[in-house]
Amino acid sequence: MLSYTARRILVMIPTLIAISIIIFIIIQLPPGDYLETYINELKSQGEQVDPARIEYLKEIYGLDKPIHEQYLVWVWGLLQGDLGYSFEFELPVSEVVGDRLWLSMVLSTSTIIFTWIMAFPIGIYSAVRQYSAGDYALTFLGFLGLATPNFLLALVLMYLANVYFGVSIGGLMDERFIDQPWSLAKVGSVLEHLIVPVIVIGTAGTASLIRTLRANLLDELQKQYVVTGRAKGLSPGKLLLKYPLRIALNPFVADIGNILPRIISGAVLVSVVMNLPTTGPMLLRALQSQDMYLAGSFLMFLSLLVVIGTFLSDLGLAALDPRIRLEGRAEK
Amino acid sequence: MTRPDPRKLAPLATAALAFAGLILGSPAATRASEEPPLLAERVAAGELPPMAERLPETPFVDPLDRPGMTPGRYGGVLRLLMGGTRDVRQMVVYGYARLVGYRPDLSLAPDILRTIEVEDDRVFTMHLRPGHRWSDGAPFTSEDFRYWWEEVANNDKLFPAGPPVVLRAHGELPKVEYPDATTVRYTWPKPNPTFLDELAKARPLYIYAPSHYLKQYHANHNDAKTLDAKVAEAGVRNWAALHIRQGHLYKNRNPDLPSLQPWVNTTHPPSDRFIFKRNPFFHRADRDGRQLPYIDKVVVTIADKGLIPAKTGAGDSDLQARYLRFDNYTFLKDAEKSKDFEVRLWSSAVGSRVTLYPNLNVADPVLRELFRDVRFRRALSLGINRDEINQAVYFGLGHAGNNTLLSSSPLFDQSYLERWANYDLEAASALLDELGLTERDSQGTRLLSDGRPLELIVESAGIATEESDVLELIRDSWGQIGIKLFTKPLQREVFVNRVFAGETQIAVSKGLDNGIATADMSPTEFVPITQDHLQWPKWGQHYETRGRSGQAPDLPAGRKLMELYTAWYDARDTAARTKVWKQILEIHADQVFTLGTVSAIPQPVVVNKRLHNLPKEGVYSWYPGSFFGTYHLDHAWLEPKDGAAQ
Numbered sequence: 018m019l020s021y022t023a024r025r026i027l028v029m030i031p032t033l034i035a036i037s038i039i040i041f042i043i044i045q046l047p048p049g050d051y052l053e054t055y056i057n058e059l060k061s062q063g064e065q066v067d068p069a070r071i072e073y074l075k076e077i078y079g080l081d082k083p084i085h086e087q088y089l090v091w092v093w094g095l096l097q098g099d100l101g102y103s104f105e106f107e108l109p110v111s112e113v114v115g116d117r118l119w120l121s122m123v124l125s126t127s128t129i130i131f132t133w134i135m136a137f138p139i140g141i142y143s144a145v146r147q148y149s150a151g152d153y154a155l156t157f158l159g160f161l162g163l164a165t166p167n168f169l170l171a172l173v174l175m176y177l178a179n180v181y182f183g184v185s186i187g188g189l190m191d192e193r194f195i196d197q198p199w200s201l202a203k204v205g206s207v208l209e210h211l212i213v214p215v216i217v218i219g220t221a222g223t224a225s226l227i228r229t230l231r232a233n234l235l236d237e238l239q240k241q242y243v244v245t246g247r248a249k250g251l252s253p254g255k256l257l258l259k260y261p262l263r264i265a266l267n268p269f270v271a272d273i274g275n276i277l278p279r280i281i282s283g284a285v286l287v288s289v290v291m292n293l294p295t296t297g298p299m300l301l302r303a304l305q306s307q308d309m310y311l312a313g314s315f316l317m318f319l320s321l322l323v324v325i326g327t328f329l330s331d332l333g334l335a336a337l338d339p340r341i342r343l344e345g346r347a348e349k
Numbered sequence: 350m351t352r353p354d355p356r357k358l359a360p361l362a363t364a365a366l367a368f369a370g371l372i373l374g375s376p377a378a379t380r381a382s383e384e385p386p387l388l389a390e391r392v393a394a395g396e397l398p399p400m401a402e403r404l405p406e407t408p409f410v411d412p413l414d415r416p417g418m419t420p421g422r423y424g425g426v427l428r429l430l431m432g433g434t435r436d437v438r439q440m441v442v443y444g445y446a447r448l449v450g451y452r453p454d455l456s457l458a459p460d461i462l463r464t465i466e467v468e469d470d471r472v473f474t475m476h477l478r479p480g481h482r483w484s485d486g487a488p489f490t491s492e493d494f495r496y497w498w499e500e501v502a503n504n505d506k507l508f509p510a511g512p513p514v515v516l517r518a519h520g521e522l523p524k525v526e527y528p529d530a531t532t533v534r535y536t537w538p539k540p541n542p543t544f545l546d547e548l549a550k551a552r553p554l555y556i557y558a559p560s561h562y563l564k565q566y567h568a569n570h571n572d573a574k575t576l577d578a579k580v581a582e583a584g585v586r587n588w589a590a591l592h593i594r595q596g597h598l599y600k601n602r603n604p605d606l607p608s609l610q611p612w613v614n615t616t617h618p619p620s621d622r623f624i625f626k627r628n629p630f631f632h633r634a635d636r637d638g639r640q641l642p643y644i645d646k647v648v649v650t651i652a653d654k655g656l657i658p659a660k661t662g663a664g665d666s667d668l669q670a671r672y673l674r675f676d677n678y679t680f681l682k683d684a685e686k687s688k689d690f691e692v693r694l695w696s697s698a699v700g701s702r703v704t705l706y707p708n709l710n711v712a713d714p715v716l717r718e719l720f721r722d723v724r725f726r727r728a729l730s731l732g733i734n735r736d737e738i739n740q741a742v743y744f745g746l747g748h749a750g751n752n753t754l755l756s757s758s759p760l761f762d763q764s765y766l767e768r769w770a771n772y773d774l775e776a777a778s779a780l781l782d783e784l785g786l787t788e789r790d791s792q793g794t795r796l797l798s799d800g801r802p803l804e805l806i807v808e809s810a811g812i813a814t815e816e817s818d819v820l821e822l823i824r825d826s827w828g829q830i831g832i833k834l835f836t837k838p839l840q841r842e843v844f845v846n847r848v849f850a851g852e853t854q855i856a857v858s859k860g861l862d863n864g865i866a867t868a869d870m871s872p873t874e875f876v877p878i879t880q881d882h883l884q885w886p887k888w889g890q891h892y893e894t895r896g897r898s899g900q901a902p903d904l905p906a907g908r909k910l911m912e913l914y915t916a917w918y919d920a921r922d923t924a925a926r927t928k929v930w931k932q933i934l935e936i937h938a939d940q941v942f943t944l945g946t947v948s949a950i951p952q953p954v955v956v957n958k959r960l961h962n963l964p965k966e967g968v969y970s971w972y973p974g975s976f977f978g979t980y981h982l983d984h985a986w987l988e989p990k991d992g993a994a995q
Contacts, residue, residue: 049842057841060881061810062971064552068893069510076509077590102584106434106619107594107602109584113619179663186660188621192428192650195622292653294621302433 025331029324036320037095041088044309044316050080051104051307058306078104091310095317101310105303110314114296118281120189121295123207125280128215132222139223140230145257147235155227162224168290171217175291178213187292189214195294214291218284226269233265263337270333274326278319385423387645388629397486397629400640405478407463408634411641411984418962420635421643421986427960429647430666432654434618438552438601439671440625440649442971444610445978446632448475448548448556453967453979455867457545461609461632463531469921470540477531482630483607487561491527496560498525500569501596506589515547515554519918542918542926543871551975555598559607566592611642611983623649633983642983664688667957667987670695670969670976675743676815678953689958694951698970700861701752701945703738703819705729705807706883709907709942710900712851715797716805720854721904724780726941730769731777734826739947742818752860752945753937757968759867760930765938770945777830786831795831804833809857810844816857819946849886856883860945863972868927870973875933876914877902884942906940959988 049057052074056066075081079090094101100110139159143152178184185191189210194203237243238261246256285297292298296315303312384392384400391397413420431439450460459465461481466474481489502512516522518541526534535544535556547554564570566579568588576588585591595603604614609632612625625647633641652660657672662684673681681692707720707729719725735749748756750766781795786803788796795803805827809816817836824834836857839847847853861874873879877888880899888907890899902908913933920926937943952969962985968974 047840047842048846054842057845061841064971067514069514073509077586077593079586099584108619115619176659185665186663187652187656192622192648192665195650196616196620196624289653290656292656298653 022332025328029328032324033317033321036324037092037317038088040313040316040320041084041091041309044304044307044313045084047307049307050075051309052078052080054305054307055104087309091313095314100314100318103303103308103311105306105308105311110311113299113311114315117294117296117299120293121297122280124189124211124214124218124293124295125284127211128218128222128284129276129280131215131219132226135219135223136226136230140227141234141257141262143227144231144234144238147231159224159227162220163228165220167217167221167284167287170220171213171287171290174213174217182209184209184213189293189295214284214287214293217291218287229268230265233268234261237261237264267334267338270337271330273330273333274323274328277322277326277329281319281322383423383639385627385640385643385645387424387627391629403482403630404634404640405463405481405632407478408638408640409460409478409632411633411635411981413636413962413984415962415964418984420637420639421962421984422988423639423643423645423986425644425987425989426646426648427644427982427985427987428665428667429649430652430657430660430669430672431649432657432672433651434602434620436651436671437614437618437623437649438599439976440612440614440623440647441599441601441610442551442975443977443982444612445975445981446609446611447553449545450549451973451975451979453964453974455865455973457549465545467545470542470544471537473535473544475533475535477533478632479531481632483559483561483609484613484628484630485562485607486630487559487607488530489557489609490530491533492530493557493560494525494533495527496563497556497558500560500567501558501563501592502556504589506568506587507592513554515543516541516556518544540918540921542869542920546870546973549973551971551973551978552599558596558598562605562607563592563596566595612644612647621651623651625649631983633981635984643986644983661690661955662688664690666690666955667960668955668963668977668982668985670952670954673953673955674813674815675746675950675953678951681953681955690955691958693954693956693965695954695967695969696755696757697950697952698755698863698865698968698972698974699859699948699950700755700864701750701943701948702743702747702859702950703816703946704752704858704860705823705944705946706856706858706942707944708848708851708853708855708883709885709904710851710887711854713854715799715801716854719784719797722784723906723940724784726944727769728777728780728784728830729827729832730941730944731771731773731780732827732830732832733770733823733944733946734772735770735946736772737826738819738822741822742815743947743950746951747947748949749947750945751938751941752943752948753864753934754861754866755864755949758865760927760934762931762934765934766948768938769941772826774826774830781830781832789831793831794833802833803831804835805854806835806837807855807857808837808839808844808847808853810839810841811858820857823946845881848883849880849890851887853883858883860943860948863970864948865968865970865973866930868923868930872914872917872930872933875937876910877907878914906936906942910936957987959990961986961988 052071056071059066079087091101102108103110103113106113139155143155146152175186179186190203190206194206197203240261243256243261246260281296285301287293288295288297289301300312300315302308303315388397392399397403431437446461448459448461449457449465452458461478462475463478464476477490483489498512501507502516512522518537519539521538523535523537523541526536528534548556566576566588568576580588580591583591583594585594595606597603598606598608601608601614602618604617608628611628611631611633613628614623615626616623627642627645631641635641650665654672657669658677658680660666661669661673662681667690678692678694685692707726709717709720711717711720730751739745739747739749748766749770751768751770753765754761756766785798786795790796790802797803807820820834820836827834844853844856848856863870863874866872874882877885878892880886880890880893882889885902885907887900888902891901892911893899902911910933913929917926917929920929954967954969956963963977964980967980969976973979
């Protein structure tokens with residue numbers, strides 16, 4: 018197990034190097050660079066820019082250097098913990114990300130909790146009471162949740178929340194609380210504004226989680242050991258929760274690798290539509306404007322989380338399910 | 350217009366009053382002792398001097414002379430919505446404190462300057478207002494001009510290519526002198542007729558900088574060690590980058606940077622809400638001698654561009670036109686009933702909203718030959734049913750016609766708008782037949798001389814559905830004269846690069862930015878001087894690069910335009926410039942370089958009902974209007990909400 022862990026950690030290094038190269042290349046792929054994009058945007062609004070000035074700005078931003086040199090500068094900075102400089106904000110990347118990072122975490126964590134609270138009871142119920150009226154009704158709702166485009170639901174709910182409850186459109190708090198110190202009223206405002214995004218982002222996730230849980234549980238419930246247990250007179254609650262549910266959880270543990278980055282930058286589309294001050298819209302904007310160090314460092318951070326998440330879920334699975342541990346050894 | 354205009358007399362009388370008030374301490378002066386609520390405490394505590402000392406000795410006196418204008422009350426918060434952190438600079442546009450500025454009637458008048466003397470458009474002597482101060486209280490003097498010219502514009506680290514190119518008149522830089530603390534003189538060997546215009550633009554030419562603040566970032570005033578420490582702390586490349594970042598008066602990001610604008614940013618980015626507070630040393634006062642602006646704070650909230658119409662409709666903005674489009678009008682008008690704002694329709698200064706640009710420098714030799722033939726361009730123009738577009742897309746509220754100056758411009762002529770712009774398929778077909786495009790394929794599309802069908806690809810960078818709606822209508826009518834139209838949406842960078850390279854056949858974009866030009870404004874949008882002009886990118890590039898790349902204008906009309914451009918700069922008075930302008934416009938009407946559709950599309954402006962002193966009707970334009978800038982937002986004021994304490 019120890020050598021397995023060490024090997025997994027060592028493999029991460031070349032993986033991350035490969036990812037960093039791919040990220041950098043992809044960011045550079047669209048034609049032009051940050052300045053060209055910026056200048057075209059200015060020109061489209063009627064502003065004039067002095068060509069001699071552009072050359073100079075290129076030099077200041079280091080955009081006149083060859084790509085491999087820009088890459089090395091960036092990676093060298095990353096190794097020292099320097100995420101680089103955002104052209105658009107004219108600030109170090111770490112300062113730009115700042116507040117957004119943990120507002121994203123609040124939003125995503127609440128969404129995940131919401132999803133689980135909704136999905137687990139419903140999933141278990143519809144597996145145990147398969148083909149009952151309740152199962153059909155909940156399945157119908159679940160599919161509805163899967164099929165509704167998030168952004169549309171976001172717009173509709175946002176409008177209704179504004180018209181009927183007077184919640185301001187967009188954002189994660191009332192405008193007057195932005196940049197203010199934290200207070201009870203501010204927390205209240207954040208909670209009020211969290212409801213719609215959590216429901217919107219949560220619906221699709223809840224629906225798919227219900228389906229997965231139901232299918233997994235149904236598989237398990239038909240197995241021999243369940244029948245044996247029931248024959249031996251185990252209580253129905255214990256019979257359900259002790260073994261079948263635990264095994265049905267495997268896919269969720271395997272999913273941790275995906276959940277980690279999602280906590281940081283989940284639901285970009287909904288965040289853009291709802292104007293949430295999270296990292297998703299910032300990343301999108303950085304990619305559009307080719308703000309390469311902001312986009313690059315942020316993607317790199319997300320990749321790191323994926324890699325770590327995958328590692329954790331592998332370890333978790335091995336711990337949770339002896340079969341995986343044993344198979345791993347048998348292969349050797 | 351024979352009756353005497355009372356507005357012309359008013360400023361004189363009020364100026365005299367204000368003057369008397371200052372000298373004798375008349376009632377006007379007692380009113381001036383009323384401090385704005387935001388500053389009253391600091392004045393009482395002695396942190397700030399009283400209003401009379403904060404104003405320059407001779408402030409800019411706002412006559413409040415538009416009909417319906419009243420002296421305002423102090424206080425209140427004006428809420429605005431913007432589409433990104435970058436838009437914070439719009440506050441410099443809206444604030445519109447300029448050395449000289451445009452009035453709404455497009456005449457130029459001193460603003461920050463007390464007076465300016467101009468000799469032959471060559472010698473500009475600027476007199477500052479004695480006692481004028483930056484927003485941090487430091488004096489604003491000719492030293493700030495000297496610092497900019499000698500230590501910024503002529504510093505090879507800050508401006509490696511030399512001072513801004515607009516300061517070169519016929520290639521020569523000015524001689525700059527500072528006879529005393531309130532006088533600055535720019536002298537050119539040859540006339541520079543656009544100098545004042547540059548100073549008055551929405552994005553102005555800054556020829557001054559807050560020297561007392563910026564010296565701390567300048568190599569001339571610091572030893573290398575302290576400066577390096579500051580550079581390292583900011584995480585930028587060198588001191589020049591730091592100086593540029595900290596000293597950008599237009600970008601307006603740095604809350605520590607002293608300003609001359611009516612409201613000064615107080616929020617450090619990144620943020621989604623920028624708070625602008627009144628500049629306690631602002632140089633304008635109303636006719637009673639009370640310092641402007643009336644409104645204490647402006648709060649700029651950053652929201653997604655697509656969400657701004659919805660947020661405006663929910664009453665989240667007190668003054669909004671940016672990111673509102675004409676197609677939001679019905680929604681906003683509906684929301685008007687339940688919210689406390691009204692929707693006004695201002696006119697826009699953009700020429701034709703959707704304009705097609707046949708590329709005279711297109712790489713395809715057969716098409717290039719066609720595009721260069723004026724008969725072909727005229728045929729294309731005659732094949733557009735502009736009235737139908739106006740009715741179908743703009744509810745008939747625009748003016749169908751060419752992409753030329755609007756009727757509110759003094760240079761306007763009906764024939765510029767209408768020539769070759771009527772819908773006449775027969776005449777268009779006849780012109781195409783005359784060009785030898787008589788062969789047709791089985792679908793009725795005409796064949797080019799090399800046998801290819803006449804299929805034109807119109808490329809666009811817009812995401813607005815408006816463009817595709819208009820193109821759809823044009824496709825129908827062009828189809829009837831045997832021309833097939835295809836559209837191709839592109840990302841903006843790809844779009845411009847394809848145009849520059851001559852790969853684009855026809856580009857579609859908005860028309861003239863400034864459709865209300867006067868004879869004293871340079872005809873830059875009508876002559877091939879930049880590659881940004883989509884109809885002749887290579888000609889423009891040739892001029893821009895002084896002949897190093899691109900291609901010299903090789904059509905007689907193009908050469909003539911360049912001659913006229915030079916002639917405009919050589920013209921000595923408005924009459925001579927008008928003559929040049931008329932010739933240029935005549936060439937454009939005759940040559941149909943661009944295909945306009947519908948112009949004068951109204952711009953919805955949402956205004957809080959409690960916001961006063963803003964005109965019911967106005968022109969919303971980037972240049973020359975600076976959006977709300979020329980209407981001077983500093984004299985707008987907010988009525989308190991019902992029941993709120995005065």
